[in-house]
Amino acid sequence: MSGISEVSNLLRLYLVQERRTFQFLLVNTFIITAAIDYLGWMIVPGDLEDLRFWMAGSITFGLGMGGLAQVGFGILNDRFLGRLDLIRTSPVSKRAYYAAHVSVAVAEALALVLLALLLLWALGVAELTPAGLATALLAAVCAGTAIGGLGAAIAFRAMDFDAGNTIVAISALGLAAASPVFYDIAALPGPLHPLAWCSPFTHVAPLLRASLAGAAVPLAPLLATLALAAVLNAASYRLARWTE
Numbered sequence: 001m002s003g004i005s006e007v008s009n010l011l012r013l014y015l016v017q018e019r020r021t022f023q024f025l026l027v028n029t030f031i032i033t034a035a036i037d038y039l040g041w042m043i044v045p046g047d048l049e050d051l052r053f054w055m056a057g058s059i060t061f062g063l064g065m066g067g068l069a070q071v072g073f074g075i076l077n078d079r080f081l082g083r084l085d086l087i088r089t090s091p092v093s094k095r096a097y098y099a100a101h102v103s104v105a106v107a108e109a110l111a112l113v114l115l116a117l118l119l120l121w122a123l124g125v126a127e128l129t130p131a132g133l134a135t136a137l138l139a140a141v142c143a144g145t146a147i148g149g150l151g152a153a154i155a156f157r158a159m160d161f162d163a164g165n166t167i168v169a170i171s172a173l174g175l176a177a178a179s180p181v182f183y184d185i186a187a188l189p190g191p192l193h194p195l196a197w198c199s200p201f202t203h204v205a206p207l208l209r210a211s212l213a214g215a216a217v218p219l220a221p222l223l224a225t226l227a228l229a230a231v232l233n234a235a236s237y238r239l240a241r242w243t244e
Contacts, residue, residue: 064175153232
């Protein structure tokens with residue numbers, strides 16, 4: 001069985017087993033993003049650049065609430081319901097299992113980013129250009145990979161199911177809110193800057209701002225997001241608890 005076939009089969013199994021949870025988190029992601037967008041529409045001054053700044057932040061926030069929670073809760077359920085132990089006696093590789101879960105975050109990020117881009121274009125906030133669309137697609141893939149890796153890292157290192165659920169929920173909400181996605185990083189106290197630069201949300205937001213402006217991919221945040229994605233996924237895979 002090829003790696004792609006393994007991942008596809010695991011995704012189908014995951015969507016069947018966790019259908020209700022997946023649907024809830026998916027809807028929750030879009031609702032939260034839409035609510036923050038609406039709030040920004042009401043309170044942000046009419047300057048287009050400020051409005052795009054806010055909207056990019058709300059999409060980033062939604063990515064955190066969606067992808068991180070989706071991957072985190074999925075792995076937690078597998079770990080503490082015993083399904084993860086089946087990998088030892090099945091032909092499915094650990095790498096395929098891991099890739100399947102992170103790909104859920106990537107798919108969700110693509111859906112959220114593209115839908116938001118189209119809606120904001122219809123409202124006159126976003127520019128729909130080939131460069132902006134390419135930036136949006138790349139931002140979604142990078143964000144989903146990095147945020148999915150973060151969710152996997154948290155879920156694999158949790159000591160029990162209840163603690164893991166709490167940490168995933170707090171991380172999904174708290175890390176996105178604490179990262180400078182709705183404000184400039186200069187507003188943070190100096191000692192917090194290193195922590196902020198280590199958050200994938202910090203670097204995803206500029207990618208989304210560029211996509212809303214119809215601009216080409218900004219290189220610095222792209223490289224930072226890719227680096228964080230590589231580190232987070234490598235670390236979480238290496239430190240994973242495959243058996244309980």
